[in-house]
Amino acid sequence: KKIPGIYAVPLISRYGNQALARHIVGSTRGSVVQGDVEIGLKGIESLYNEELTPAEPNVNVSVVVDGRGELLKGGNLHLRGERGIPARGKNVVLTLDKDVQQTVEKVMDKHADKGAAVVIDIPSGEIKALVSCPSYSYAQGFLWGEEFDRSLNLYHPGSVFKIVVAAAALAEGVVEVDEKFECDGRYVFQSGEEISCWKEEGHGELTFKEAFAYSCNEVFVEVAQRLGSEKLEEYAHLLGLEEGITGYTLQDQGGVVQIGNLQGQIGNAALGQDGVTICPVNLAALAAVVAQDGVYQKPSLVKEIRQPNGKVVKAIEATTPHRVLPSPVAEEMQSMMELAVDEGTGKKAQIPGLGSAGKTGSA
Template sequence: MKKRVRIVFILSIVVLAGLCGRLYYIQVMCHEELEKGAQGQYAIQIRSEDARGTIYDRNLVRLTDSCSSYYYLLNKKDCTVKMETLISQIGGQIAGTKGDNYVVYKAQKFDRYVNEKLVNDFGAYVFCGSSRYDENQIAAHLIGYLNDSDSTGVSGLEKMFQDRLASSPAVVSMMGNGIGEPIKGIGITEQGTGDKVNPSALVTTVDANLQKKVEEILNDNDVSGAVVVLQVKTGQVMAMASSPVFDPNHLDSYLTSENGELINKAIQGLYPPGSVFKIVVAAAALESGSITMDDTFDCKGKVTINGVDLICEEKQDGHGTLDLGQAFAKSCNCYFAQLGKKTGSENIIEMARRMGLGKTTIAGFPDEEAGSFPDESEREYSGLSNLSIGQGSLLVTPIQIAKMTNIIANKGIDHNLSVIMSQQNEEDAGQRVLTEATATEVGEMMERVMVEGTAAGSQTHVTAAGKTGSAEAGGGNNETVHGWFTGYFPAENPEYTVTVIAENGKTGSSSALPVFEEIVNYLY
């Protein structure tokens, strides 16, 4: 008997140990697999019609999908006229479906009364998710916007990377019961690939904090125009702002506007460069050997080139005898008209092309303007003096001027500009487009501008190099003068290039330079 009891006891221990082991295996070893299986059995996946890859700044701060939207999941049998009237009160639009039974509405606006009616009277399941654009969306012109009818990209990065952004693997899902109905109170989640940044996302070169600050500076200074900030050593666009801005959530209000809110002036705005073009003329003269830094011309307040009279706007009674450095710092038109004639328009245009003018700057970026040069007959004769001071039919974009300036900051090296982070643009060694000696001499003249020239007395926390410009545009009663400033800092070891265009700004020193100063002092 004792032997039998002992055997039964041992067998019981073995069976109990087996059960415990099996229980441990199920609950611990297979926990995640079984949980996923259970959830997969009851998960209701909603096919999203407007899901897109997220656009990030360089530090993985969300530039899109960072704010809240409200979703209402309703059974189609409950979608009456009264229900649709309630949805319309909050601007709701169809955002997705679940099979043949459910429809999802998305709204930016939350109304407590409407919300309660939809829940209590129509059995709506409500959840909060991310919205594509913020109410105060930054970098709107760079990001672009979507077509309301089919959610395809119309401009900016949304258009440039339409296929990639539209391939987002994210789906919206909600826990359901055994017959596939939503369970109230469980909630809805957005499921992706599990990666921090999924393959459909974009990581831009923009710094969100800098971008926001630049937009604030433009607004605070009441400047209509554009700003481009580049990282000198890489050519990466750190900020690209255009003013006035637009709200991508309310595009209809801009379709008939004459204020140009939807135009990205940084890449689409075409302006005469005015005196900032003297950077090109000086580089062409030095590089071609047409002149040395010590060669002089006389400024008597007026000069005649090829039968065309040109007035020195900076000093109408004349600067007297100037060398190149003095003329550049004082932005003397008479000197540069004579310099242009000696250098020749072919050398000037060739240098302009080498420094990025006359062509787009960001490969593949949609709707970027290339600008234009005066035709050969114009620049050889009556238009030569205008070309020498950046006037006439010569047209550029702000981002082209930023690229030109960045070449001087890099001692003659051209880095291709980029708006998307990649290993290629981080390691780009650049291409030499003018000699280091020429770039150094032009850079030193740009430093003189800040000390003794048209930007003397500027209030920056660090040394800077730059060039002011005033550009006449239009004609007759519609003539206006735009203000330019382009430069880089710190002067001795450049980190940032900043270009500013202030429409109707009269002079660069009075309208564009203050914007440059605020950006410099924000970064230093």
């Protein structure tokens, strides 16, 4: 039944059922200030709450009518503030690519109960996808475990940290890629303590390059002793593992690398355990350093702030890229990471016909 003066019109929801990047975007649900104006609770909604809040919270609706005062069919409704200002806040433009983000989320939802995935553009450092699994429903809110943004939390990286050890050792000249080692399945310290290789019977004789590809613990514990804790910390910092994310100051600092001086502490750190916690975004940026021939670009997540009409009011400038590894060292690392995927522990990540490189890790 029609009621004079009452019209049903479609309303665009702030969050739809197909909303992407829910952890990083955050939400406004649960808290209000100044009447009906919601404040951001998490993520971008919280960090850029001031920019996203409408200048005119009290909304009027303007319509187009005919000479009889009847609403014109097909006419648009306009939401305006009390002074005629559009009742919308500014727009925060992210670096995320909708298609890439959507694809990665679908893959994660299908194949992972929990985890994180990061896609970084080379050479810009722009984050094109940032996914934490499981996701959650805006309507239902968080369920247990869903509130954690695994893409930005800190974790022991495991053997992925061997990228840092290898790069530092090659740059400092304490090892050569073709230097030969003997792995019998364990490394024994002067104190009598020992660290086992994941391959209990040992890898036997292998080069440093092969030790990287097969993720030999014994060899990397040995090489880490040659470097020492100070050099390991120096290169972790140099390679950007403690950096934050441009445009996302909720993540001012990346990982934490504080390694003790005891042999066992250095050995465990070489395996990405004791004293080493890293954010997945920083690990993606680390891989990008190798891919960019030794040049580091700090990851970025926010491009600019725009008025509702599209006018840019603030550009978020990316940092200047700078060299952190000699080009020859980066080229050697590329070859080692390719071998890890072609023949080593990362075979499952191999992409036939395209080529791929990487480093496995577990912790």
